[in-house]
Amino acid sequence: MRKSVIILFAKQLWQTTFRSKVLHITMVLVTILIAFAAYSGWDNYNTQNRIRNFYQEEARHSWESNPDKHPHRMAHYGSFAFRLKHKLSLFDFGMENYTGNAVFLEAHKQNTINFSEASLSTGLLRFGEVSLAMLLKIIFPLLIFYLGFGALASERENNTLKIMINQGATWSEIFFGKSLGLMSLAMFFFVPVIIITLLFMFLAEGNAITSSELLRYFILILSYILFFGIISSITILISAMSKTAKDSLIKLLGIWLFFIIILPKTLQAFGHYLYPTPSKIEFESIVENDLIKEGDSHNPDDIHYKAIKDSVLLANNVESVDQLPFNYGGFIMSQSEKISASIYNQHLNDLLTTYKSQNAIERFSAILNPYTAIKHISMAFSGTDFASYINFQHQAEHYRYRLAQEMNSLQMKFIPNKKTDTPSVIDKSHWEAFPDFKYDHLPVLSILKNEALSILSLILWSILSIIIVKKISQKTKVL
Amino acid sequence: MYSILFKSFIRTKIAAISLVLLLGVGIISVFIGKQFNIKQEKAIIEAESFQEESIKRNVKYHNDDLGLLLYYLRFSLVKESNSLTGLSIGQRDVNPSILAVTIRGLEGQKYDTDFENPSLLLSGNLDLGFVIIYLFPLVLITLTFNLYSEEKEGKTWRLIATQTSSPLNFLFKKLSIRVFFLYIVLVILFLLAIIILQLPINEALLAFIVVSVLYLAFWTSLCFIIISFRKNSSFNALTLLSLWIVLTILLPASINNFVVNTYPVPETLKTMVEQRDGYHKKWDMAKEVTMDKFFAHYPQYKKYPVPKDKFSWLWYYGMQQMGDDESLESSKMMKTKIKLREKVSEAISWAIPTMHAQLTFNQIAQSDLNNHLLFLDHLDKYHEELRLYFYPKIFENYPVRNENWKEFKPKRASIVHTINWTNSILPLVFLTVVISLISFFNLRKI
Numbered sequence: 001m002r003k004s005v006i007i008l009f010a011k012q013l014w015q016t017t018f019r020s021k022v023l024h025i026t027m028v029l030v031t032i033l034i035a036f037a038a039y040s041g042w043d044n045y046n047t048q049n050r051i052r053n054f055y056q057e058e059a060r061h062s063w064e065s066n067p068d069k070h071p072h073r074m075a076h077y078g079s080f081a082f083r084l085k086h087k088l089s090l091f092d093f094g095m096e097n098y099t100g101n102a103v104f105l106e107a108h109k110q111n112t113i114n115f116s117e118a119s120l121s122t123g124l125l126r127f128g129e130v131s132l133a134m135l136l137k138i139i140f141p142l143l144i145f146y147l148g149f150g151a152l153a154s155e156r157e158n159n160t161l162k163i164m165i166n167q168g169a170t171w172s173e174i175f176f177g178k179s180l181g182l183m184s185l186a187m188f189f190f191v192p193v194i195i196i197t198l199l200f201m202f203l204a205e206g207n208a209i210t211s212s213e214l215l216r217y218f219i220l221i222l223s224y225i226l227f228f229g230i231i232s233s234i235t236i237l238i239s240a241m242s243k244t245a246k247d248s249l250i251k252l253l254g255i256w257l258f259f260i261i262i263l264p265k266t267l268q269a270f271g272h273y274l275y276p277t278p279s280k281i282e283f284e285s286i287v288e289n290d291l292i293k294e295g296d297s298h299n300p301d302d303i304h305y306k307a308i309k310d311s312v313l314l315a316n317n318v319e320s321v322d323q324l325p326f327n328y329g330g331f332i333m334s335q336s337e338k339i340s341a342s343i344y345n346q347h348l349n350d351l352l353t354t355y356k357s358q359n360a361i362e363r364f365s366a367i368l369n370p371y372t373a374i375k376h377i378s379m380a381f382s383g384t385d386f387a388s389y390i391n392f393q394h395q396a397e398h399y400r401y402r403l404a405q406e407m408n409s410l411q412m413k414f415i416p417n418k419k420t421d422t423p424s425v426i427d428k429s430h431w432e433a434f435p436d437f438k439y440d441h442l443p444v445l446s447i448l449k450n451e452a453l454s455i456l457s458l459i460l461w462s463i464l465s466i467i468i469v470k471k472i473s474q475k476t477k478v479l
Numbered sequence: 480m481y482s483i484l485f486k487s488f489i490r491t492k493i494a495a496i497s498l499v500l501l502l503g504v505g506i507i508s509v510f511i512g513k514q515f516n517i518k519q520e521k522a523i524i525e526a527e528s529f530q531e532e533s534i535k536r537n538v539k540y541h542n543d544d545l546g547l548l549l550y551y552l553r554f555s556l557v558k559e560s561n562s563l564t565g566l567s568i569g570q571r572d573v574n575p576s577i578l579a580v581t582i583r584g585l586e587g588q589k590y591d592t593d594f595e596n597p598s599l600l601l602s603g604n605l606d607l608g609f610v611i612i613y614l615f616p617l618v619l620i621t622l623t624f625n626l627y628s629e630e631k632e633g634k635t636w637r638l639i640a641t642q643t644s645s646p647l648n649f650l651f652k653k654l655s656i657r658v659f660f661l662y663i664v665l666v667i668l669f670l671l672a673i674i675i676l677q678l679p680i681n682e683a684l685l686a687f688i689v690v691s692v693l694y695l696a697f698w699t700s701l702c703f704i705i706i707s708f709r710k711n712s713s714f715n716a717l718t719l720l721s722l723w724i725v726l727t728i729l730l731p732a733s734i735n736n737f738v739v740n741t742y743p744v745p746e747t748l749k750t751m752v753e754q755r756d757g758y759h760k761k762w763d764m765a766k767e768v769t770m771d772k773f774f775a776h777y778p779q780y781k782k783y784p785v786p787k788d789k790f791s792w793l794w795y796y797g798m799q800q801m802g803d804d805e806s807l808e809s810s811k812m813m814k815t816k817i818k819l820r821e822k823v824s825e826a827i828s829w830a831i832p833t834m835h836a837q838l839t840f841n842q843i844a845q846s847d848l849n850n851h852l853l854f855l856d857h858l859d860k861y862h863e864e865l866r867l868y869f870y871p872k873i874f875e876n877y878p879v880r881n882e883n884w885k886e887f888k889p890k891r892a893s894i895v896h897t898i899n900w901t902n903s904i905l906p907l908v909f910l911t912v913v914i915s916l917i918s919f920f921n922l923r924k925i
Contacts, residue, residue, distance in 0.1 A: 102748055118570075121738075122821050123837045124838070126569075127833070249713050261613075280577075285525070285533075359596070
């Protein structure tokens with residue numbers, strides 16, 4: 001293969017493409033779409049984070065302004081966790097609008113994460129959203145197909161292919177040249193998108209850009225380059241194997257529809273069909289039944305809690321709870337919080353495992369479907385995928401638990417066992433001492449681990465497309 | 480003539496394959512709807528037994544204190560199930576159809592969601608509505624994009640033009656045969672849906688079918704107008720697919736972005752914080768602060784004395800009430816904003832048939848956002864009824880055992896939806912007629 005010839009073919013593809021009028025219209029449309037998607041992602045990021053930060057501070061301020069009081073009142077006063085968006089969520093909205101945004105955190109009770117954008121939306125949300133990533137994942141492949149369907153098929157139809165071969169070009173030169181040309185056309189549209197994304201990341205309100213965000217950004221760029229490479233070679237392949245340009249176009253459109261629109265949705269629906277989940281009521285009654293088995297801390301005759309009481313009295317060598325060196329009520333509540341939280345989390349984890357099984361089929365199809373691979377990589381590194389959401393849920397629950405237990409231990413330490421004339425309160429400085437909820441996004445390493453399969457799929461597909469292009473170029477006939 | 484066209488059509492492989500695939504996915508979608516309906520019905524039955532059990536258990540534990548008992552007891556409001564929902568699941572997977580609440584502050588409980596896999600919500604339900612809105616037009620495009628161009632490209636058009644009296648008539652017949660097959664698939668799917676989902680034959684079902692038929696008529700006219708420009712097959716395929724993408728993905732999605740960004744709803748979080756502060760902060764204030772406001776809200780309870788230095792349920796429920804009262808404004812504002820979103824979306828949908836079909840399907844199947852808002856209104860009412868019933872009993876320390884607890888079964892909210900025929904079909908009819916007229920005008924001199 002001669003480099004100069006490959007570049008010549010690549011250039012030729014550029015020239016024929018840019019000569020067509022339809023391309024100019026397409027370019028205008030794509031530019032408008034990119035501008036709209038970028039602006040709307042940025043606007044949404046700023047607005048939502050501004051709102052969530054504002055109320056997080058508001059709620060915190062109100063927490064700190066509480067007077068001296070009994071710590072258990074504060075455990076019920078509770079706190080909130082509002083889910084902050086990752087900066088890259090302006091690039092890929094992922095499933096964020098379907099996940100809850102706000103949860104009230106209080107002692108004894110795990111509340112649901114409420115107010116997802118979906119719950120406030122009309123049926124329109126079903127049509128999806130326009131984000132930069134959506135354009136790259138769904139519209140760009142179609143664009144590449146459209147720019148490349150005739151790359152070889154038209155040459156064959158016009159008999160120019162024969163002339164090229166006769167003049168000494170080899171098949172692999174034509175193949176790699178055309179693929180390279182198509183790939184660079186894709187880059188022509190892709191580069192503005194990545195520049196705009198970076199620009200908006202810098203312009204976004206809030207903290208300055210971090211190195212982890214930049215790392216995620218570069219991984220995204222790399223993955224998309226691989227994806228477009230794969231799509232370009234598929235296009236050239238189909239174009240080479242089709243007799244006419246029309247045939248090639250119809251095949252490519254079919255591939256697009258099947259692999260991008262129909263297959264992922266059908267597989268997800270199938271997964272849901274295979275692994276049904278309990279209704280909320282069923283879930284709650286299972287949890288409640290398990291809790292009852294563990295005993296009732298409110299019931300003075302409960303065997304389980306009586307046993308705890310006896311062993312505590314024995315261990316401290318006293319005869320009644322009044323003589324204990326710590327507040328007995330606080331102690332019992334900390335025990336009961338520990339038990340109920342662990343039961344709840346156990347069932348929640350079961351539920352999450354079922355969700356993962358439901359998702360597994362669609363996720364594994366990434367091996368066969370590069371679109372699925374890039375879809376998951378893109379969401380994961382933009383902090384808008386399933387794992388990111390679960391991460392938020394875990395952090396919120398963890399904070400809730402710490403809050404409840406901190407208040408219990410304050411009660412054990414400072415509240416006397418015997419009722420006194422003055423109400424039992426502790427100093428308000430304790431409220432400020434307990435830190436506010438802070439949401440940390442997943443570290444890059446764990447995302448890499450989560451998405452190993454999708455990344456592997458993209459790499460395999462890239463290698464495979466090079467091999468196939470090489471193989472086919474030895475076999476293809478001119479006519 | 481028809482029989483020849485008919486034969487030539489069924490011999491085309493791609494037509495047969497796409498129709499069979501469509502039928503297959505359509506049948507799957509009906510079963511997905513069935514699965515959804517079954518899950519909903521099961522949940523309602525569970526809600527009934529769960530409520531009975533939990534009331535029984537709590538009454539046993541807290542049989543000497545009605546105020547404490549009602550702290551725990553949860554009463555469910557259930558949305559009447561509607562088998563038509565299986566055809567268009569809409570927002571039903573996002574918004575709960577069963578809400579269980581205690582008589583404590585409502586704003587803290589009203590918005591609790593169900594558990595659902597967000598990946599599934601993202602990919603959306605593969606219901607019959609989806610098949611009709613997305614897949615039927617695609618198959619229609621496959622069947623018709625080369626209606627004229629294949630004759631031209633196969634060099635048979637001149638033969639036809641000379642041998643038939645009216646070439647336009649020929650094209651029209653060819654089109655009607657292809658569309659006929661598509662409608663046959665639609666009819667089969669509706670028949671299957673009626674049997675499998677046990678749909679009652681009523682006005683709502685009729686409306687659903689009529690909207691589907693008209694929606695496909697719109698797409699037929701759209702295909703026909705592209706054909707009427709008499710370009711080559713590649714051009715037609717590309718143009719029609721682009722139109723499909725614009726109408727089913729880009730336009731509705733952009734409008735959704737626009738609506739979400741133009742009308743953010745910070746009142747959701749505001750309500751949450753105000754509800755918490757409105758209730759919890761009262762613990763640190765003088766009892767009069769709560770009671771004055773409470774008695775202003777419910778003057779009928781003024782007669783009950785509030786103990787000065789000790790806890791009382793009157794004071795406690797008064798404080799709970801303050802959570803609702805003090806977040807009322809934000810809560811109302813939230814609802815207004817959500818309604819505004821619905822209104823704007825609907826107004827825009829008049830010009831975009833895909834959006835119109837989706838929103839209308841959801842309305843007919845009672846799975847739209849407005850239906851959920853009405854459900855929440857029912858919840859407001861039910862919660863108030865419970866309060867008014869139990870408040871005096873709590874304040875009078877009515878004995879727990881004198882109450883007939885067996886009567887407290889989940890209440891069913893029946894939300895009636897009257898079909899607005901004009902709104903449902905007018906936009907589709909209008910667009911179809913206009914586009915068809917232009918096509919015929921284009922083809923008058925073929």
